[in-house]
Amino acid sequence: MLGQFKYAVQYVLGLDRAGRHFTVFPDDTFLVSYPKSGNTWVRFLLANLMYPKETVGFANINRLLPAPGVLSKRFLRSLPRPRVMKSHEPFDVRFRKVIYLVRDPRDVAVSEYHFDLKKRYIEADVTLEQFVKRFIAGETSSYGSWWEHAASWIAARQGNPAFLLVRYEDLLADSIGETRKIAEFLGIQSDTERLQAAVERSSADRMRKLEKQQADQWTGTKNTRQEIPFVRAAKSGGWKETLPPQSAEEIEMAWAPLLNFLGYELQSRHLDNTVMPAWVKAGQPL
Amino acid sequence: MIKHLIAGIQRGLGLHRPGRSLLILPDDIFLVSFPKSGNTWTRFLLANLRFPNEPATWANINRLIPDPTGTAKRDFDRLPRPRIIKSHECFDPRYPRVIYIVRDPRDVVLSQYHYHRKIRKLDDESPLEQFVTRFLAGETCPHGSWGQNVATWLYTSEASPRFLLLRYEDLVADTARELTKVATFLQLTAAPEQIALAVERSSADRMRQMEKKQTDKNDLVKGSRKDLSFVRAAGSGGWRSELPAPMVARIEAAWGPLMQRLRYELSTQAPKEARDYEAQGILSGRHL
Numbered sequence: 090m091l092g093q094f095k096y097a098v099q100y101v102l103g104l105d106r107a108g109r110h111f112t113v114f115p116d117d118t119f120l121v122s123y124p125k126s127g128n129t130w131v132r133f134l135l136a137n138l139m140y141p142k143e144t145v146g147f148a149n150i151n152r153l154l155p156a157p158g159v160l161s162k163r164f165l166r167s168l169p170r171p172r173v174m175k176s177h178e179p180f181d182v183r184f185r186k187v188i189y190l191v192r193d194p195r196d197v198a199v200s201e202y203h204f205d206l207k208k209r210y211i212e213a214d215v216t217l218e219q220f221v222k223r224f225i226a227g228e229t230s231s232y233g234s235w236w237e238h239a240a241s242w243i244a245a246r247q248g249n250p251a252f253l254l255v256r257y258e259d260l261l262a263d264s265i266g267e268t269r270k271i272a273e274f275l276g277i278q279s280d281t282e283r284l285q286a287a288v289e290r291s292s293a294d295r296m297r298k299l300e301k302q303q304a305d306q307w308t309g310t311k312n313t314r315q316e317i318p319f320v321r322a323a324k325s326g327g328w329k330e331t332l333p334p335q336s337a338e339e340i341e342m343a344w345a346p347l348l349n350f351l352g353y354e355l356q357s358r359h360l361d362n363t364v365m366p367a368w369v370k371a372g373q374p375l
Numbered sequence: 376m377i378k379h380l381i382a383g384i385q386r387g388l389g390l391h392r393p394g395r396s397l398l399i400l401p402d403d404i405f406l407v408s409f410p411k412s413g414n415t416w417t418r419f420l421l422a423n424l425r426f427p428n429e430p431a432t433w434a435n436i437n438r439l440i441p442d443p444t445g446t447a448k449r450d451f452d453r454l455p456r457p458r459i460i461k462s463h464e465c466f467d468p469r470y471p472r473v474i475y476i477v478r479d480p481r482d483v484v485l486s487q488y489h490y491h492r493k494i495r496k497l498d499d500e501s502p503l504e505q506f507v508t509r510f511l512a513g514e515t516c517p518h519g520s521w522g523q524n525v526a527t528w529l530y531t532s533e534a535s536p537r538f539l540l541l542r543y544e545d546l547v548a549d550t551a552r553e554l555t556k557v558a559t560f561l562q563l564t565a566a567p568e569q570i571a572l573a574v575e576r577s578s579a580d581r582m583r584q585m586e587k588k589q590t591d592k593n594d595l596v597k598g599s600r601k602d603l604s605f606v607r608a609a610g611s612g613g614w615r616s617e618l619p620a621p622m623v624a625r626i627e628a629a630w631g632p633l634m635q636r637l638r639y640e641l642s643t644q645a646p647k648e649a650r651d652y653e654a655q656g657i658l659s660g661r662h663l
Contacts, residue, residue, distance in 0.1 A: 097387035110396050180527050182465050182519040233468025237531040241466040244530035245523040368632035369530050373522050 111162050116171040123238040124177050125200040126192035127257040132175050138277060146299045149308035159308045177232050180241035185251055188271055189242050192257035193353045194235040195328035195337050198224045207317035207334055216219040221336040223341050236344045248372025251275035257326040264286055264288045293323035389449035397443040402457040406471040409515050409524040410463050411486040412478035418556055421459050425575035430576050432585055434592035445594050463518040466527035474527050474557060477542035479522040479639045480626055481614035484510045493603040506621045511629050522630045542613040550574045575618040579609035
């Protein structure tokens with residue numbers, strides 16, 4: 090009851106967290122991904138690209154590339170338009186222009202496992218094998234399973250010119266080329282020097298240093314286990330060393346059609362021919 | 376500002392409609408569909424099955440099977456659990472159990488066109504062709520296009536045991552059989568007599584009669600044109616005589632493969648992908 094009144098007061102003052110409940114404008118762009126898919130890295134890349142004069146760090150990233158999940162409605166309303174925001178939401182029809190960042194779920198599982206340990210979302214004795222089972226069932230995140238997340242966006246927007254699908258792995262392999270694609274999608278003037286500067290300022294090394302200095306100034310790292318870093322390996326394919334083969338196979342069994350569609354090579358070769366149905370691949374008209 | 380203050384007070388008292396901020400409980404059941412796909416009829420069916428002592432009417436349906444955008448938060452909190460909740464939203468991973476109703480988009484577009492005339496969103500001169508264009512682009516309601524709404528649910532959830540797909544056309548053809556499926560899915564014990572009673576209490580005729588008497592008791596019809604009724608033909612395949620062939624072709628060109636997947640026979644030549652799909656007999660797989 091008291092909570093309800095607190096909410097009412099916050100609502101009147103515009104201080105309630107926006108979450109999913111804020112006004113989306115038609116000219117908004119959203120950087121969307123499942124958690125632990127490189128979203129924070131791309132936020133740094135975009136912020137450095139859009140605000141070359143700012144020193145982008147964990148302390149100001151929530152302001153520069155806002156996350157409606159942790160900010161107030163009043164703050165979101167005060168932003169100059171067009172806004173570029175971060176989101177982990179599964180398909181939301183109100184988001185007209187979307188950069189969808191996707192990452193190999195076998196790496197996502199490992200990354201989320203470490204993050205959940207850092208955040209104390211899971212007990213220190215939970216094994217990776219146990220975690221992966223819950224990860225596949227969508228029980229480790231309030232945004233649904235990796236499959237549900239990627240499938241909802243792809244089924245709704247595949248083929249739409251206002252939907253840019255970016256693979257984390259491609260961004261690692263060719264940071265400048267992929268950032269250029271994103272810049273063009275956003276209509277940001279993008280000569281190679283500017284792209285290069287943004288990529289350098291968002292490097293894993295630099296982000297690690299910033300994390301050490303500003304961990305207590307960002308919602309993602311505040312009050313978490315400081316011996317586990319937020320910026321980890323920043324690599325792709327790490328699952329081959331860390332993920333038990335049995336767990337990798339469970340993920341492949343569950344999600345083969347989408348893994349094949351996204352070009353993530355499977356260890357279980359017998360699943361190679363498992364393809365996405367044509368009614369999804371055909372995409373949505375506009 | 377005053378409006379905002381009033382909204383704040385309503386929140387304090389739980390009188391606001393929760394919309395997307397509805398607190399979802401782990402045993403909630405959602406009855407989901409794109410608009411104009413038989414959702415209201417199914418709400419009556421489910422209400423009559425679940426609450427046999429309180430026959431569903433236009434006046435009580437928002438309380439029995441609440442709508443997050445049409446029922447006050449307070450009424451949600453008072454409902455016996457498990458709650459059955461109506462929704463038109465695209466895929467939402469928070470919904471614990473989902474009954475999804477799908478209907479042939481060629482009928483849906485006609486139904487929505489009529490409904491928008493009834494609620495005065497369209498005047499009588501407004502051409503159907505223009506409406507079809509907006510319908511295809513997902514601009515006729517805030518729940519995405521028909522294709523987006525259906526595809527997001529189907530592709531994410533069709534293999535899940537917590538998801539039940541119903542075709543409106545099957546529901547029309549054999550209401551008792553389909554309602555029995557729903558009862559099983561909800562783990563409700565329902566004898567054939569109980570099913571038959573629920574079907575009878577939710578018949579189109581009965582809903583039409585009640586609509587005439589209770590038209591001011593429900594937001595779906597309140598203040599709308601009285602010369603057009605909410606409960607219309609309550610049938611399937613009306614598009615064959617009412618929807619001009621070029622518009623049929625546009626809908627089939629947009630969503631042909633998805634329509635075929637749902638066993639809606641195409642009248643135009645199937646797009647290539649649809650033929651491939653049929654030839655391969657592929658099902659999407661989430662093998663849980």
